[in-house]
Amino acid sequence: MDDPASLTAARATPLPTPAARHLVNRFSHGLTPGLARAVRGGRHLDWFEAQLKPASVKDGPGARVDGWFPDLWRTPLDQWLRYRDGTKSNYDMYIDHGRWVMTRRLVSNRHVHEVMTAFWENHLHVPLTTDGHFVWRPDYALTIRAHALGRFDQMLQAAVTHPAMLVYLDAAISTKAAPNENLGRELLELHTVGVGNYTESDVKSSAAILTGWRVDINDTWQRLYVPEYHATGAVRVGSFRHANRSTDGRAVTKAYLRYLAHHPDTATHLATRLATAFVSDDPPAALVRTLARTYLAHDTAIVPVLRTLVRSSAFKASVDAKLRTADEDLLATFRALRMRLTGQVDGNSGPAVLRSWTGSLGLSTGSWPAPNGAPLTADFYATPLRALASVGVHWNVANRYYPTQDTVYRTPDAWLPPLPASFRTIAEHMCRELLYRPLNARLLATCATAAGVTDVDASLTADSSVVRYQLTRVLAALLDSPEHYAR
Numbered sequence: 001m002d003d004p005a006s007l008t009a010a011r012a013t014p015l016p017t018p019a020a021r022h023l024v025n026r027f028s029h030g031l032t033p034g035l036a037r038a039v040r041g042g043r044h045l046d047w048f049e050a051q052l053k054p055a056s057v058k059d060g061p062g063a064r065v066d067g068w069f070p071d072l073w074r075t076p077l078d079q080w081l082r083y084r085d086g087t088k089s090n091y092d093m094y095i096d097h098g099r100w101v102m103t104r105r106l107v108s109n110r111h112v113h114e115v116m117t118a119f120w121e122n123h124l125h126v127p128l129t130t131d132g133h134f135v136w137r138p139d140y141a142l143t144i145r146a147h148a149l150g151r152f153d154q155m156l157q158a159a160v161t162h163p164a165m166l167v168y169l170d171a172a173i174s175t176k177a178a179p180n181e182n183l184g185r186e187l188l189e190l191h192t193v194g195v196g197n198y199t200e201s202d203v204k205s206s207a208a209i210l211t212g213w214r215v216d217i218n219d220t221w222q223r224l225y226v227p228e229y230h231a232t233g234a235v236r237v238g239s240f241r242h243a244n245r246s247t248d249g250r251a252v253t254k255a256y257l258r259y260l261a262h263h264p265d266t267a268t269h270l271a272t273r274l275a276t277a278f279v280s281d282d283p284p285a286a287l288v289r290t291l292a293r294t295y296l297a298h299d300t301a302i303v304p305v306l307r308t309l310v311r312s313s314a315f316k317a318s319v320d321a322k323l324r325t326a327d328e329d330l331l332a333t334f335r336a337l338r339m340r341l342t343g344q345v346d347g348n349s350g351p352a353v354l355r356s357w358t359g360s361l362g363l364s365t366g367s368w369p370a371p372n373g374a375p376l377t378a379d380f381y382a383t384p385l386r387a388l389a390s391v392g393v394h395w396n397v398a399n400r401y402y403p404t405q406d407t408v409y410r411t412p413d414a415w416l417p418p419l420p421a422s423f424r425t426i427a428e429h430m431c432r433e434l435l436y437r438p439l440n441a442r443l444l445a446t447c448a449t450a451a452g453v454t455d456v457d458a459s460l461t462a463d464s465s466v467v468r469y470q471l472t473r474v475l476a477a478l479l480d481s482p483e484h485y486a487r
Contacts, residue, residue: 026278098365098367183210193266212250237256240259326381327365345405349405422459451474
């Protein structure tokens, strides 16, 4: 049986309350000791409120990671010239961008800002892996980041007229003589009012409104507005009407996008996506209505909607109801194991492996090929192949096999309580340290099976074979548990 002193020590690891753990799991990329301390004692809503003002949160780690990827911050023309002369390929730029995204999410102190940036980049999706816009894609990421906790009407204006979006959805080559409907359609279907809330006539007017916005492709790569390409004449989308007489259509674009951002159907569409992402795969209709009302009442501001969401009964009742995506699984795993990334060198470095493994788990960061963004529900991610791939990743990092460069691991003995102690006490301690929750009977049985232990209450010392050789198996087993996959 346990030594009383070691049992007390093992159980002394302070845990966040279930409500606090739930909030942090939904609005960060995984618990850390620092996050657990920040939300103890019922302070999780205070933590959330502070996180809603990211400029006031010091973020040295995030800034350091930005410095690891200097090529991302070159001008679009500079990136194009380097691509053209063979200095750096567009593929290498995709890889750099994915590594930067994943590493910044891992280390940043601005947890809610990172989560919401990921959400909006997925909603206003421009893939990392499509060729035409790659020189502008890092700037697009910064644009979404700047608005992620601001107002949707302002973010929509910035995103829709951004060169990356214009090139990706062919608006950069759309003219009054040959209007391209791609962006005009996706703006309605995906970004604002949603399926079933527009007509084909609306799409044509939407495309006409957006003519004139250009990018000097394959030359200077400047963003331009060319009045002679703008289609003039009265336009009508839903209840939006505009004479559209001027060849400079920037004013009508601004009015149109503002109309869409403030439309009740847009409010419902965005509320549904937010509730699906942060509450459950099938969110309650009452919650969606409440979030939509909040959005409209606050002039499309995002923060009041999030405040309403996290204080709702539906959110409080949705503990462990969401499955982590590939990105979220990897980030939470690296955080749980307290892995520290120290630089960006080559394919064996922590940032490189972190990004590469997202592809192994089924979807490379930012690579969803269609403009609708990656799925928000579990059916896409809950597959046998995903589970097997996750098991492989968990095994590699638990055993410190890979990544091998620019990565600092916690040693196995650092997961132990004071010894001697029973396996039950060791498993309890490791569960609290890794998953920030108490051990249950199922987890104990899983850990015991992984370690080959038959008597969970027998006393173990530092010389015991279980302690010397089987701790990494226990770590991997805990990472493979439903409790770790749950977000």
